[in-house]
Amino acid sequence: MHAAVMAEKFPVVLLDSLALQAARLLAENRLPGLVVATADGRPYTVLPASDVVKFLVPAYVQEAPTLAAVLSESMADRAADKLGGKTVREVLSARPSDLAVVEHDDNIVEVAAMMARLRCPLTAVLRNGTMIGVITASRLLELVLAPH
Template identity: 40%
Template sequence: MRARDLVSDFPTVTLDTRTAEAARLLAEHGLPGLIVVDGEGRPCTILPGTQVLRLAVPRYCLDDPALARVVDEQHADLFMRELGDRTVRQSLPEQPRELPIADGDATLLELASLMARTHSPLVAVVEDGTLLGGVTLQALVGHSLPH
């Protein structure tokens, strides 16, 4: 089985998409991440849902998780409002890293290796410079297990 056989349509965002809108897409579609495309519609990176959370969680709670416990429930439930008008560009890690992008001919093992190396639950699949869609960790594992 090849990546193109496992690919599914995936919503995309751009670097200038508001992070709140990206979070809404993640929630509405139950996605582990989003494919970020450039102006030509080519994938330039993956935005894992955890990066969106990282931007929303107050810095002091990231630095000291025990402080999250002292915030009352009413205010704790509203932490996603901290996303404000920030963009996807601001959600991405500062350090460039290997991109979880694979060719349509990639095998399941190649996809698994790429996901493991990049710590990404989603791989964008490209063929001839065109985005075919994405392969999720769930789809990969589901097709890799013995039936």
């Protein structure tokens, strides 16, 4: 099976998209991450949902997780405030995750190998340099585990 057959339409955000809108896309669709593209539409990186969560947690709590127990849950209510006005570029970690990219005619093993090597939950599928869809790890597993 070729990547083009496995690919699905998937939300894409730009580096300069609002981080709050990206977070809402992640939450509303329960996505593992989003493909982040450059202004000209080329896939650039993946924004894992975990990076957005990490952005919301103060650094001192990340360093000493026991402090989380003494913080009020109202901090979570202010999450939207922390994302407000920020761009996806600002939420991405200092070292953005590699985005797995495959060609439309790559087979299922080639796609799986790319995802595994980069430990990426999403793979952008390209045809002539243009992204035609995305394969998620869950979609790949669905296809691999389907009875033949």
